[in-house]
Structures are given as C-alpha cells and as structure tokens.
Amino acid sequence: MAVTKVINFLMRKLPNWVVYIILVLPAVYLTFALLGNQLGPDPIRTYQHKVGEFGLKLIIIGLFITPLRDLFNINFFKFRRCIGLMAFLYVCLHFLSYLVLDQSLNFNEVWKDIVKRPYITFGMISAGIMLFLSLTSNNLSVKILGPIYWKRLHQLVYLVSLGAVTHFLLLTKAWQIEPMIYFIILIGLLGYRALKAYQKRILNKKRNIS
Ligand code: HEM
Numbered sequence: 637m638a639v640t641k642v643i644n645f646l647m648r649k650l651p652n653w654v655v656y657i658i659l660v661l662p663a664v665y666l667t668f669a670l671l672g673n674q675l676g677p678d679p680i681r682t683y684q685h686k687v688g689e690f691g692l693k694l695i696i697i698g699l700f701i702t703p704l705r706d707l708f709n710i711n712f713f714k715f716r717r718c719i720g721l722m723a724f725l726y727v728c729l730h731f732l733s734y735l736v737l738d739q740s741l742n743f744n745e746v747w748k749d750i751v752k753r754p755y756i757t758f759g760m761i762s763a764g765i766m767l768f769l770s771l772t773s774n775n776l777s778v779k780i781l782g783p784i785y786w787k788r789l790h791q792l793v794y795l796v797s798l799g800a801v802t803h804f805l806l807l808t809k810a811w812q813i814e815p816m817i818y819f820i821i822l823i824g825l826l827g828y829r830a831l832k833a834y835q836k837r838i839l840n841k842k843r844n845i846s
Contacts, residue, residue, distance in 0.1 A: 694723035762799035
C-alpha cells in the first residue's frame with residue numbers, strides 16, 4: 637500500500653536522536669514548570685501524574701510496535717529501544733518526585749508504603765524490572781546474553797505493563813474510565829501476543845510431525 641510505503645520511508649529517514657529529543661521535551665517542560673511553580677494549585681501532584689502518565693503511554697506505545705508491523709506492515713522497530721528508554725526516564729522522574737517531594741527521602745516511610753499500599757507495591761515492581769531492562773538495552777548486553785535469551789528476558793516488559801496498569805487501577809478509589817481504557821488496550825495487546833505465540837507453537841508441532 638502506498639500509505640504504508642510512505643510511512644516506512646519516512647521512518648527510515650527519521651534519525652533516532654530526533655525521536656529522543658521529541659520524547660524528552662515534555663519532561664524538560666514539565667520539570668521547568670514545576671521548578672517555576674507553574675503547574676497549578678497542586679504542582680507536585682500534577683507533575684507526578686503527568687510524568688507517570690507519559691511513562692505509561694510510552695510503555696503501551698512500545699507494545700504496539702510488533703502488531704503494527706505484523707498487521708499493517710508499518711515498521712517502527714528502529715525506535716523500540718528509544719521508546720523503552722524514554723518510558724524509563726518518565727518512570728524515574730515519577731518515582732523521584734514521590735521519593736524526594738512526597739517522602740523527603742525518608743526511606744522508612746517509602747518501605748512502609750511499599751508494604752502497606754498495593755498500588756505502590758505494583759509500581760515498585762514495574763519500575764524495578766524497568767531498571768533492569770534499561771540497563772540491558774544495549775548492544776553489549778545482546779552480545780553477552782545472546783539474542784534469544786536477551787529477547788526472552790525483555791519479554792518481561794509484558795509484566796511491567798501489567799504491573800503499571802494495575803498500579804493505576806488500584807490507586808483510584810472508584811472505578812475510573814482512564815485506567816480502565818489502559819487496561820482494555822493492554823488486554824488486547826497481550827491477547828494478540830498470546831495468540832501469536834500459540835499459533836507459532838502449533839505450526840512448530842505440525843512441522844515436527846511432518
Ligand atoms: C512503571 C512504573 C510506573 C508507572 C507507569 C506509573 C504510572 C502512574 C500513573 C499513570 C499514575 C496516575 C496518574 C493520574 O492519575 O493521572 C500514577 C500515580 C502515582 N504513582 Fe505511579 N507509576 C509507576 C511507578 C510508581 C512508583 C515506583 C511509585 C512510588 C514508589 C509510584 C507512585 C505513584 C503515586 C504516589 C501516584 C499518585 C497517587 C495519588 O495521586 O494519590 N508510581 N502512577
């Protein structure tokens with residue numbers, strides 16, 4: 637299709653560094669707005685929510701890359717690492733705003749929160765796995781671990797996305813529409829992956845028989 641060809645051509649031409657800059661801009665803007673006290677009546681909460689949402693959106697966008705290629709032949713693969721790392725940047729800012737501005741670096745209180753509040757537990761698990769995935773998002777790690785094991789390890793991103801959406805679902809007292817939308821999209825994306833893996837297994841079995 638002509639449209640797909642044009643999109644893929646443009647994506648091939650677009651350098652990775654441009655995408656890094658585009659994705660980092662909201663973080664820079666929000667951080668300066670926070671420092672300049674320009675985020676409304678509750679700047680810390682606004683900042684925390686906005687960077688948290690950016691992080692979650694980027695995690696979900698990253699999960700769209702494979703189905704977009706499989707189903708529509710649109711190839712954003714080149715930007716996968718960039719999107720993952722930028723998602724981690726927003727999650728770091730989100731966590732730091734909680735650690736420094738909410739808890740004033742009181743690690744005792746943070747630990748109490750992790751144990752007492754399930755939404756913090758899920759957030760911490762997701763952020764912890766993301767740290768590990770970000771540290772191994774480089775060519776050297778692919779070389780050391782081998783591409784198959786590395787790929788398997790990076791499938792932990794599904795766990796990250798589930799933990800992050802659960803974090804969002806749990807922190808709202810009443811059922812709210814926004815986290816529910818993320819949840820439904822995520823179920824669709826993970827369902828697609830599960831179906832693909834199942835089809836692959838059946839195909840391999842058939843191949844082994846014949
Ligand atoms: C993958 C990791 C994470 C993602 C994607 C994420 C995302 C989010 C999102 C989308 C929100 C709601 C924003 C809104 O209401 O508009 C939120 C709220 C929040 N998150 Fe996270 N989060 C993560 C990890 C964490 C961690 C590790 C902590 C702290 C240990 C944390 C603490 C909070 C707090 C305190 C709130 C606000 C709760 C409130 O307003 O009462 N998050 N997060």
